[in-house]
Amino acid sequence: MAIDVETVRKVARLARIAEPEARLAGLAQELSTIVAWIEQLGEVDTDGVEPMTSCVAAKLPLRDDVVSDGGKRDDILENAPRSDKGFFVVPKVVE
């Protein structure tokens, strides 16, 4: 199915990527080509096939519910674009 400019705008919004208006038509074209190519999967009969979500057959392991790591606030804040008094500083969320 061809992807139109409106769909690109919506998907870019979902992905939180600012795409300038001028790029939307080009992107729609590119994404349509890729999606047309992946649509050949429609040729494969997958009725009754269990979707494969992982190569690892084993059940995911559980560990004891205890604290095993932590106390690294300053290490974590080291890479923050902005921080203050042990907190991340982010743009205002609530007016």
Next chain:
Amino acid sequence: MSDLTAMTLKGALGGLESKSFSAVELAQAHVDAIAAANPRLNAFVLETPEKALEMAKASDARRASGEAGPLEGISLGVKDLFCTEGVQATAGSNILKGFIPPYESTVTANLWHDGAVMLGKLNMDEFAMGSSNETSAFGPVTNPWKGAGSNQALTPGGSSGGSAAAVAADLCLGATATDTGGSIRQPASFTGTVGIKPTYGRCSRWGVVAFASSLDQAGPIAKTVEDSAILLRSMSGHDPKDSTSLDVDVPDFVSFVGKSVKGLRIGIPDEYRIDGMPEEIARLWDQGVEWLKAAGCEIKRVSLPHTKYALPAYYIVAPAEASSNLARYDGMRYGLRAEGGSLTEVYENTRAEGFGDEVKRRILIGAYVLSAGYYDAYYLKAQKVRRKIADDFDAVFQEVDALLTPTAPSAAFALGDRNADPIAMYLNDVFTVTVNLAGLPGISVPAGLDAGGLPLGLQLIGRALDEGTLFSLAGAVEDAAAFRAKPARWW
């Protein structure tokens, strides 16, 4: 001391043991080689000479006190996808420039624990999304190989192009790499090096920047099959910090290299003989069959009927997982933060500025195939096709012990040649991506040169957790091919 860099990893271990040279001398030789070569090859995005010499000094002290580990004093490069404590890790992206991990990835920690020395961080396609190294925010790596009589700059392949180029140019004795759709094996094929993607779960993903978590797997790029076996043994092992890490013993992979392959059954999949495959690659593949036959293997034609659907399935599964994994780059806790009028605008501008075009393209595809109304038609469908691809392998591994295929559909191509058409670039992984979808091990071994003097690799694919058989077979191909060519030095 330039001959120190020309050695294999195994040879260097011997020299260190016999005290012919020290780990410091070995590290210094590599540091000098990198400083001289990197302005032209661009294989390293960060050189860490002080750290290398400091680690080498500590290594010499350990050896002197009789505590040498299996990689004691060996100088390695690390793909910039691995978090390295106190040393920048960017995944080849502007969005992570300046990010200094406060922790070490399990794979690199395993290497340092075994005595290895870090020379620096290696260039790669941004977030490992690419097959030519051209999506890197640091500019592409140039392949040390050039066509006969040509001065054209070639791609080393991708995404582990820095790793492959550095090993091929003798800038390190081996390197870490990762493979989501072919990113270890295709660059190995393009540079005349050996690269193995082990079974999914063999190497911990902890501390490796995530691209597509159900496909990502670390492995080494090395100069010889034996060197790759030595490195993989140190890199592997169960890690409780990665829930998909396999809790199984790590065999002594090196003991499989040189073992007889007599009586092993090798499958030759019909579907890998694709239209438009260069004659030389088809011929090399036939030659590989003859080599293994001469070594006593039994050759069988087999069929993997869903092969042609592997790439389209991959280009749903991988972008879907990537769009989810890369949601973390929001400019709040680490990495780049752009300005904006509202919180949403800050997110949107940060990601627009920080990500390159290919990464954006894949995030958009991923968000699209996961979005309401399309999930079943694309994502669920791809997961079902993935099951059929894995079932194909299960069926042929009832009849054969391993498969032999070409690694890539071409030799190294010119930088700039294929980046106008995303699908043409994706087709690089046509022979490698099936293995990632099924979680199986695959190794690329240099097998010959094409008419233009460029290396070509053959790939061996094995059963899950049967890397041992792959090392035996890869060793047999390596012996028969007697591939000794090195790129003529121009850098």
